Amino acid sequence: MSSYSHPARRRHLGDKRLIQMFIIPTVVLLILMNVFPLIYSLYLSFTEYSAINPTPPKWVGLDNYKKVLSDNLYWHNFAVTGRYALISVSLQMIVGFGLAMLLKEKFKGSGLLTTLILVPMMLSPAVVGAFWKNIFNPSFGIFDQFLGYSDPNTAPEWLGDPDLALWAVVIVDVWMWSPFVMLLSLAGLSAIPDYLYEAAAIDRASAWFQFRRITLPQVMPLLLIAVLFRTIEAFKQFDLVMGLTGGGPSLLQGTQAVNVTETVSVKLFRLAMPPQAQTGLSSAMAYVVLIIIIAISNLYIRALNKVREG
Amino acid sequence: MLKKTFSVLVLIALLSIAFTSNFAATPRPVQAQGVSELTIWWAEWDPANYLQQIGNEYEAETGIKVTVVQEPWASYYNKVGAEWAVQGDSFDMVVGDSQWVGQAVEAGHYVDLTEFLNSNGITETVTPATLQYYGEYPQGSGTYYAYPTEGDANGWAYRKDLFEDPDNMAAFEAEYGYPLAIPETWEQLRDIAKFFTRPDDGLYGVGIYTQVDYDAITMGFENIMFSYGADWKDADNNVLGVINSPEAVAALELYGELYDYAPPGTDNAFFAEMNNVFINGQAAMIMNYFAFFPSLDNPDINPYRDSTGYFAMPAGPTGERFAALGGQGISVNSYISDERKQASLDFIKWFATPEVQARWAAVGGYTCNIEVLESEAFLTQTPYNAAFAETMTFVKDFWNIPQFGLLLEPAQRYLHAYVVGGEGTAQEALDGMAFEMDEILIAEGVISE
Numbered sequence: 053m054s055s056y057s058h059p060a061r062r063r064h065l066g067d068k069r070l071i072q073m074f075i076i077p078t079v080v081l082l083i084l085m086n087v088f089p090l091i092y093s094l095y096l097s098f099t100e101y102s103a104i105n106p107t108p109p110k111w112v113g114l115d116n117y118k119k120v121l122s123d124n125l126y127w128h129n130f131a132v133t134g135r136y137a138l139i140s141v142s143l144q145m146i147v148g149f150g151l152a153m154l155l156k157e158k159f160k161g162s163g164l165l166t167t168l169i170l171v172p173m174m175l176s177p178a179v180v181g182a183f184w185k186n187i188f189n190p191s192f193g194i195f196d197q198f199l200g201y202s203d204p205n206t207a208p209e210w211l212g213d214p215d216l217a218l219w220a221v222v223i224v225d226v227w228m229w230s231p232f233v234m235l236l237s238l239a240g241l242s243a244i245p246d247y248l249y250e251a252a253a254i255d256r257a258s259a260w261f262q263f264r265r266i267t268l269p270q271v272m273p274l275l276l277i278a279v280l281f282r283t284i285e286a287f288k289q290f291d292l293v294m295g296l297t298g299g300g301p302s303l304l305q306g307t308q309a310v311n312v313t314e315t316v317s318v319k320l321f322r323l324a325m326p327p328q329a330q331t332g333l334s335s336a337m338a339y340v341v342l343i344i345i346i347a348i349s350n351l352y353i354r355a356l357n358k359v360r361e362g
Numbered sequence: 363m364l365k366k367t368f369s370v371l372v373l374i375a376l377l378s379i380a381f382t383s384n385f386a387a388t389p390r391p392v393q394a395q396g397v398s399e400l401t402i403w404w405a406e407w408d409p410a411n412y413l414q415q416i417g418n419e420y421e422a423e424t425g426i427k428v429t430v431v432q433e434p435w436a437s438y439y440n441k442v443g444a445e446w447a448v449q450g451d452s453f454d455m456v457v458g459d460s461q462w463v464g465q466a467v468e469a470g471h472y473v474d475l476t477e478f479l480n481s482n483g484i485t486e487t488v489t490p491a492t493l494q495y496y497g498e499y500p501q502g503s504g505t506y507y508a509y510p511t512e513g514d515a516n517g518w519a520y521r522k523d524l525f526e527d528p529d530n531m532a533a534f535e536a537e538y539g540y541p542l543a544i545p546e547t548w549e550q551l552r553d554i555a556k557f558f559t560r561p562d563d564g565l566y567g568v569g570i571y572t573q574v575d576y577d578a579i580t581m582g583f584e585n586i587m588f589s590y591g592a593d594w595k596d597a598d599n600n601v602l603g604v605i606n607s608p609e610a611v612a613a614l615e616l617y618g619e620l621y622d623y624a625p626p627g628t629d630n631a632f633f634a635e636m637n638n639v640f641i642n643g644q645a646a647m648i649m650n651y652f653a654f655f656p657s658l659d660n661p662d663i664n665p666y667r668d669s670t671g672y673f674a675m676p677a678g679p680t681g682e683r684f685a686a687l688g689g690q691g692i693s694v695n696s697y698i699s700d701e702r703k704q705a706s707l708d709f710i711k712w713f714a715t716p717e718v719q720a721r722w723a724a725v726g727g728y729t730c731n732i733e734v735l736e737s738e739a740f741l742t743q744t745p746y747n748a749a750f751a752e753t754m755t756f757v758k759d760f761w762n763i764p765q766f767g768l769l770l771e772p773a774q775r776y777l778h779a780y781v782v783g784g785e786g787t788a789q790e791a792l793d794g795m796a797f798e799m800d801e802i803l804i805a806e807g808v809i810s811e
Contacts, residue, residue: 103447105469105764190626191564191644203625205561212629214783298630300574302779304786307794309772309779311574326443327465327767 097335104329116336126337130309130318130344136218136315139285143226144282145275148233155234155240170235172228181295185211188296211296214303214312219315221296223287236278240271250361272359280352287345290317297329316341384548385792399427403693404440404457406432409512409653413457414725416718420709428709440450446471449697454706457511457690460495461577465764466693470508473694478707479506484714487715489513492730495759508691509710510730512653513763515685515757516585517749519640519658520544520647523778524558533557544673548586548616551647551676555623558646558694567623569639569648569697573632573776580760581616581686582649583777586613588686588758589678594769595761595796599809601799606792611679614788618781631780641665651688652753672746674753704755730754772798 061142097116099109120126155166172180185201187193188210190201210220244267252262292297299314299322324334402417404410410432417428431453433441439459445452446469458466466472475497476513479485485493487549492510499507525542526531528685530663538553544628545551555567571582572676592610605611625644633654639645641664661667675685692713694706712718719731723740728750734740735751742748772795782792803809 103441106449106466107469192642203561204564207626209626209629212782214785221771223556249764293573298573298575300630300778301782302574302775302777303783304776304779304790304794307790307797309775309783309791309794311775311778322771326439327461329443329767 055278093335094339096332097339099330099332102329103331104326105347107192111171112332116333117340119333120337124308125310126319129314129316130291132313133289136222136289137283138360140222140225140281140286141279143222144230144233145279147226147230148278149237149275152237152241153232156238170231173226173231177291178227178295180224180228181292185296212301214301217297217301223294224292224296225286229285233278235284236269236274240274241267244270249254263321266308273356274355276352276359278350280356283348283352284345289315289316290321293318366706379794382801385526391741397426397702398452399429400429400705401452402430402455402457403453403735404430404432406434406437407653408656410725412722415725416722416727419721422713426705426709431575436541441733451695451698453695454698454702455694455709458508459690460687460759461762461766463497463507464762464766466508469765470696473696473703474505474507475509475694476504478507479509482711484509484711487716487732488730489732491752491757492754495687495757495762496689496730498576499762501632508693511713511729512649512689513730513754514689515687515753516649517652517655517685517746517753518647518649518673518675519655520671520673521666521669522671523666524646543673545676546591547676548678552616552619552721554618555647559623563668564644565643566625567647568620569624569628569631569636569645570617571632572621572628572647572778573638577760577774578632579781580770580773581688581776582600583614583617584686584758585649585675586617586678587685588684589675589682591680591682593606596797599773599803601796601803604796606789606796610792611788613776614780614792618788621781637782652746652750653688656726659744670745672749680748682805683756684758685753685756687757763808764791765802765808768802768806769799
């Protein structure tokens with residue numbers, strides 16, 4: 053009896069049916085969690101609306117976009133983010149790739165050392181921000197002492213000095229994420245066939261020539277992926293800034309005060325959340341950020357494709 | 363066909379669930395016979411634990427369970443705001459910040475408590491300043507939306523061992539021509555801060571609020587600003603010529619000067635950093651909310667506990683004294699059922715009685731009840747209660763209109779730029795602040811062009 057009922061059940065659960073059963077919930081979730089909020093927030097970006105106010109959204113056309121794109125303060129936030137992303141990602145590439153070059157040859161304890169170097173990127177950015185805040189403290193932090201400043205009165209105030217604060221955030225970000233670049237670079241370096249170096253050695257190519265003509269081109273696709281990921285992350289930088297400086301310190305530039313480490317994500321958070329809760333305006337700003345990230349990602353992907361083809 | 367129908371049905375079902383729930387938390391069932399439990403939302407800190415203790419006593423008396431749900435300060439406003447957004451009923455009462463009142467009232471989130479507070483004689487039991495700033499909206503209207511629950515304001519802690527040291531006393535008097543004592547004016551406080559700033563000994567005169575993130579530096583500054591006769595606005599809500607008046611400029615210059623006598627590293631400092639620099643012996647005096655002084659009275663935390671004294675805000679040039687308001691009032695959520703609203707009012711009525719307020723103070727809460735504040739038992743209960751009771755008679759707050767968050771942002775930015783950034787003059791900083799605030803108020807329709 054059972055031998056007849058089993059094939060019958062299997063007929064009901066055909067491949068197509070199974071595929072649908074797995075896919076439909078995913079598609080529904082995707083629509084509810086991603087597509088709907090995306091479309092709804094796009095609509096809100098054209099309205100004057102506060103999520104904590106029962107007043108319905110009021111259509112204002114492009115006003116929010118005009119404000120974001122014409123107000124000096126918003127441009128300042130974009131400039132801070134751009135500067136931060138450029139410096140931070142560049143340094144991460146140099147430090148991360150440099151570490152990978154040093155660690156590509158196996159030696160006793162290299163595995164342990166590689167693991168230890170990876171520890172910072174496994175930590176929560178909020179925790180990293182909290183303890184680096186103490187490390188930078190001129191009174192009892194070790195950073196200034198490490199630089200040779202023993203007197204807290206003459207030591208630099210990394211988080212309070214408008215000229216140094218952005219650098220302080222960059223230093224922590226580089227410390228935290230260079231290991232990620234190192235990891236990708238190591239993967240690329242270990243995939244380079246040995247015969248390329250052997251052939252170059254037979255041709256008496258110099259170490260610099262080998263690096264320039266073999267190592268760099270072979271690792272470049274992975275390096276570009278690292279640049280892409282880190283740039284997107286840098287544009288979203290929020291946790292470290294909030295943990296270290298809260299967007300400050302502020303500085304009078306001409307007649308206007310600006311927060312020198314306030315990235316677009318920090319500004320977005322302040323606009324969107326109470327007490328400001330400017331949902332419409334913050335949605336518009338979020339879309340401007342999204343467009344910038346898509347544009348930069350496209351540039352990188354084109355470069356990546358060129359490298360692959362070339 | 364069947365497959366298609368099934369897929370469409372699943373989609374419709376899920377969408378219906380999502381939309382009909384209005385993205386809100388699941389409503390709790392209300393018992394037909396009455397309300398058996400009440401939920402209060404508050405920030406995560408000691409006073410909320412004290413309120414839970416009081417709530418437990420309410421349960422013992424009435425059988426109605428009171429649960430105080432705590433949320434970290436950093437996300438407290440966001441959580442309440444999200445609940446407001448969906449007109450949710452996850453809480454019956456909320457202990458909200460004084461500045462939220464306008465926003466909450468204009469949007470209809472709070473129940474009007476005027477009739478309830480007046481008819482039960484509760485309005486006369488609390489200090490007028492706390493009723494005005496925690497509960498009244500609009501100011502001067504006599505309409506109330508909160509019962510002053512946790513009174514709080516800025517005060518000062520100081521090192522008595524340093525102040526009472528004979529060598530310090532003699533040296534100070536020789537230098538400044540008057541005895542070293544608790545400062546009566548802001549200029550005296552400045553002199554004392556300067557006197558105790560001895561970088562070679564790792565000692566600094568004063569710890570002041572400088573945090574740029576939310577409202578700390580604004581609160582710190584307004585202590586002086588109000589006392590100097592300046593204000594955030596005039597009676598018609600104008601700011602130009604008001605917030606950048608000569609009095610406000612003088613106050614900001616003094617606040618900036620105080621920062622020169624603050625320990626290094628206090629460039630983004632709030633309550634935790636204030637207590638830290640005091641406990642580690644770096645500061646002779648610190649400003650802080652009274653709510654954070656209990657830890658200074660703990661010998662396990664504060665090595666200077668036995669020589670720690672407390673005083674209320676000094677006076678400005680005309681003798682006026684003001685302290686920046688902290689603390690919160692308790693309000694009733696307007697989105698709960700009438701039964702739950704009544705049960706919430708019953709709790710507040712019980713909580714406002716002098717006996718319970720005395721208990722509230724005894725367990726550690728900062729009462730606003732006049733009778734309790736003036737009682738000998740309260741004044742001698744802790745070393746800071748006397749200063750607190752004195753302060754509760756001259757508290758004053760920042761804007762509490764719905765646009766307060768928009769106004770707070772430039773205030774924080776310009777004050778931090780002058781005090782910590784050190785660029786420009788106090789006049790330039792306040793001119794810039796007044797200009798931006800004026801633009802906001804016009805754009806929001808609070809004032810006309």
